[in-house]
Every structure is written in structure tokens, then in C-alpha cells.
Amino acid sequence: MTPDEFRRHGRQVVDWIADYLESLESRPVRSQVRPGEVRAALPSAPPERGEPYEQVLADLDRVLLPGITHWQHPSFFAYFPANASGPAILGDLLSSGLGVQGMLWATSPACTELETVVVDWLARLLDLPAALRTDSAGGGVIQDTASSASLVALLAAGSRAGGELARRTVYTSSQTHSSLEKACRIAGIAPGNLRVVDVDPRTLALDPEHLRSLVSADVAQGAVPTLVCATIGTTGTTAIDPVRRIGEICREHGGWLHVDAAYAGVSAVCPELRWINDGVADYADSYVTNPHKWLLTNFDCSVLWLRDRRPMIEALSILPEYLRNAATLSGQVIDYRDWQIPLGRRFRALKLWSVIRWYGAEGLREHIRGHIRLADEFAGLVAADEEFVLWEHHPFGLVCFRPRWPGLPIQDANEATIALLERLNDSGELYLSHTKDTEHVLLRLAVGAPSTGREHVHAAWRVIRDTYAAMA
Ligand code: PLP
Incomplete structure (x- = not known):
């Protein structure tokens, strides 16, 4: 073209x-289609010859839209x-138009540096603690989803906890998003070492006393409490776990407090909703929220902040020969490939930047x-x-x-x-x-x-x- x-x-x-x-x-x-209907309306073999783009758009209307x-x-x-939203769609289009892949600072400095600015902006907009911003030991990064972000947090927590993998324990509640269980499977947490903490039946918020008793029993058995997930705005009913009390327990035992605010976290742009983050400033080791849910930014855009980025980088950084470059070796730049599971990364900051600037x-x-x-x-x-x-x-x-x-x-x-x-x-x-x-x-x-x-x-x-x- x-x-x-x-x-x-x-x-x-x-x-x-x-x-x-x-x-x-x-x-x-x-969508009102039946299973298989869209597929059946499409040719099973790809075209031998290129087609006019109008035909693609015609099939979008005729075949795909009913299945949307x-x-x-x-x-x-x-x-x-x-x-x-309009600005997010345009930002994504610009990202596609530039076609950059920002795995390293050197592969597109602006891709990295805009991301640093935008995640710090968002931390300010949500009044998250300064310790989560990039100028401190911590920093934020845009992930594809909160699921990936929680996996990264778990790997960082494991790196900080050290010791044998088989002894690491993780704590969630029955209301925690299933991505935490998936993260445990991927990270090799023994299935029996994922503890499901009781919830208060009236609020469905995690019961900190039950957490305390589970953690104490585990420690007595020689386990290493590695990560506790507190949710601000659970998927089922937007219950809010008592972050502060959970944080105190984490602090006593050295466990990592991961706060999953995937949906509700962005609401802290409103000062009257900042109470939801009570305890985050004092205790959270990591915090995730998704502008792609409720902040006008097209999927995918999930922001993960950490109080200390070192354990994450220790867990995820590998520098093969073909990625070695002067900027990385100087230690003066951020390479976000070390802050996520995949190597390659899209220029997602553009759409979040467009959104924040437009609104x-x-x-x-x-x-x-x-x-x-x-x-x-x-x-x-x-x-x-x-x-x-x-x-x-x-x-x-x-x-x-x-x-x-x-x-x-x-x-x-x-x-x-x-x-x-x-x-x-x-x-x-x-x-x-x-x-x-x-x-x-x-x-x-x-x-x-x-x-x-x-x-x-x-x-x-x-x-x-x-x-x-x-x-x-
Ligand atoms: N955490 C919570 C509290 C959620 O509600 C959701 C999805 O609804 C997720 C995590 C997973 O989000 P993602 O699709 O970005 O992985």
C-alpha cells in the first residue's frame, strides 16, 4: 500500500x-450470532491475489459486525x-503508524521516555505515593493487562523473598481475580501453597484476622509468605480489602503487598474517592490499575507501579548479546523489556498520553x-x-x-x-x-x-x- x-x-x-x-x-x-456462524461466512483459504481494501471493509460490515x-x-x-475514546483510538493509530517496538530505550528513546512521563503523570493524577514514581527506587510501567502485571509482581516478590520455591506461599481471597491463581501456576507456586483467605460475608472483603492466622501457621511450618494480594474493587461486587491491616501483616512477615485496583484504581482521579487507597502509601509494594477499563483508554493499557524496581529487574532481566548496546550498558536508561514478561512492546504510552492531554x-x-x-x-x-x-x-x-x-x-x-x-x-x-x-x-x-x-x-x-x- x-x-x-x-x-x-x-x-x-x-x-x-x-x-x-x-x-x-x-x-x-x-452479538446475536450462533457459534461458528462468522467463521462459516468467511473463506477457509486466504486469497491468492491481493484484494481492494473496499472489499475488506464490505466484509467487516457484512460478516463481522453481526458477530461483534x-x-x-x-x-x-x-x-x-x-x-x-477518540483520543485513545487516534493515539493507537499513531502508534501503529510509527510502528516502533520499544523493547529497549535504544530501539526508540521517545517510546520509553514518554512512557516514564505518562506513568508518573498518572501516579500524580491518582495521588499515589511519590515512592511509586520513577525518580524514586520504584516506578511504573505499562503492561498489556492486570494479569501480566500481577504475574510480574509475583515474580518480583519471589525474587525478593528468595529461598526455595517450594516453600513460598501466596495469599488471596475467594473474591480475588482469577489472574492471581494463574500467576501462581505460571510462577511455579505449589498448588497447595496458594492460600484462600476468608472474606467477611457481609462485605466480601478479605478478613485480615484469618490472613494473620494463616500466615502465622505457615511461618511456624517454615513457609515463606511471599505475596498477599489485596483488591480495591473486586471483580464480583467491588469489595475493598482492608489494605492497611493487610499491609501491617505483610510488614511483620516480610511478605510483598500487591494491590490489585484494576478497575477501581482510576477513580482516585477524584479526590473524594482517594480514601480507597488508604494504606497504599505506607504498605503497597506494587499497585496495578487499568486505564483500559474505566479511564477512556482503549484496551490494552494496564499500569503497574512498584516501590522498588530492583527485585523485578533481578527476576526478569536477561541480556543476550544481540541486545547489548551502549545505552543499556551505561546504566542511565530504562529498558522496559526488564519490567515485563515479553521482550517486545508496543508504544502504548501514546494513547494514554493522548487521553490525558485531551481530557x-x-x-x-x-x-x-x-x-x-x-x-x-x-x-x-x-x-x-x-x-x-x-x-x-x-x-x-x-x-x-x-x-x-x-x-x-x-x-x-x-x-x-x-x-x-x-x-x-x-x-x-x-x-x-x-x-x-x-x-x-x-x-x-x-x-x-x-x-x-x-x-x-x-x-x-x-x-x-x-x-x-x-x-x-
Ligand atoms: N483484577 C481485577 C480486580 C479485575 O476485575 C480484572 C478484570 O476484570 C482483572 C484483574 C484482570 O484484568 P486484565 O484483563 O487486565 O488482566
């Missing part, structure tokens, strides 16, 4: 995206959001506050309805709730709630997901798409209410 052809098709593609974003509301939120679930739809309330701190705060207001409004509708039970804790954009299903035993009520969820999602009018407290299935409505407004939240409640009424 020549630059002139690129210019022409590039304009078509940008127009296509703008039209798509404008058309979102007319589309069913969740519209994450940016204003009535997408499932999971946590995966925000996209400014003010715009980012308004984005978060707007969703929290809508979530509060939705929670009010649920609370006012006697046939529904509201999960009281909803400090962010997620509201959990369930129908009472009067007269039904819990098991049947849970099945009825799942049937309601499926009927709602099949309708194409909205998309919700679910979780479970200690016994009940809860519906999850996460307000988070940039285009969601009051009308969408009220419409969602009407559909939920009417569908429930038809089933009850």
Missing part, C-alpha cells in the same frame, strides 16, 4: 469508525467497561463522577422496588442486585435469576453480567461506557423490571 493509497483508505477507515460509533444505539448490544458485541454501546453494562484531569474526573452518579441513580431505583434486593456497597460504577423471587428456595431463585439474565441479554437491549455473594446469584450492572446517559440507565431498569414481571 503506497502512502497515497494509505491516505485514501485511512480516511475511509476513520469515517467508518465515526459512523460506527454514531450507529451504536441502533445495534443489539450483545458492542462494548462501547451505551447500554453495555456487563463485566467492567473496556473504555474506548485533562478535569475531564477525567467528570467521566468518573458522571458514571458514579448514574450508578447511584440506578441503585436508587432498585432500592425503591420491594421486589428487588440491592447490594448496598456500590461506591463506583457497579451496582449489584437481585430479584427476591418470593417463595422460591435459594437454589431455584438463583436459577430464575440466571434465566432472567439470559432473557435480558438475548433481547439485545442491554447487556448485564452476574456474580455470587456467599449464596445468592446477583446481577451486575456496571455503568462505564463513555456514551451512557441517564436515559440508558432508566431504560435498563424498565427492561429489567418488565422482564422480571413477565417471569415472576
